[in-house]
Amino acid sequence: MVKKAVLIGINYPGTEGELRGCVNDVKRMHRCLVDRFGFSEENITELIDTDKSKIQPTGKNIRQALSELVGSANPGDVLFVHYSGHGVRLPPETGEDDDTGFDECIVPCDMNNITDDEIREIVDKVPEDCSITIVSDSCHSGGLIDATKEQIGESTKKAGKAVKTIEEIEQEERRNGVHVVNRSLSLESMINMLKQETRKDDIEVGSIRRSLLHAFGEDASPKVQETEGLKAVTKKQVVRKKDKGILLSGCQTDQTSGDVRTKGQAYGAFSDAIQIILDETKGKKITNKELVLGVRELLEYEWYPQQPGLYCSDSNADAPFIC
Known part of the structure; x- marks a missing residue:
């Protein structure tokens, strides 16, 4: 048995979507994998955008790293993926169907978005008797593995939004010097950042996928390539005897995840809560379900509005986290 991981942290420095805690989340998880779960350094691939000597988390590089994993x-x-960065929801443009009504995407540093369909295709290529655990500390991360059973959460039930938003919490108080921003990109901000990246000014809502194809060509999402020409895309319902994907999401599809800045430190609220719960177990095994429920309780106690989710098969819900 070999334990392998891909860790992706994107802070988007110098952009209007700049975050602070994503690379810190990756560094912290890296140590956790080595010290607690026995991963070898040579089997952990990091993609971060704050050090140009490292592999940059572009869409092409992330796809390649996941494909190689x-x-x-x-x-x-044992396969593991941790993503900390922006998430975005792309509305339908070509008549395609989705169980949440949107494409949930992670946002690489070059804006070459990776969709929930792509994550599903990657998971489906995992060998038999093998599973892949994905932790996504990003906005709209619920349901990021397309068509996976929802064990904990309300994303595919199209529930209403949380009672409080991160913005409302900010208006109420700064909580002892804690500053919280969300890891969500509005379509307007995403388009602005895409314009900055591609130096093209003719990108607008309603033609985002076509713009991504023109900008990235064969390196763009397969779905983006498929929808060029306004061809309707209908997702195929695949019967899976055993879904090999395990998603721990930082929030529901219609929620935002917090990027927390306090006392010179920055981290993701979800990633931080995972580490706190793991520390409390003192090395004992904890199941995926127990971990997500513990994180939910902790974030609720801390007044964070996000509600983490768990998406996987019944057997994987009760399986130990990672290994």
């Missing part, structure tokens, strides 16, 4: 796996291997 799954493509090199053998039955019995």
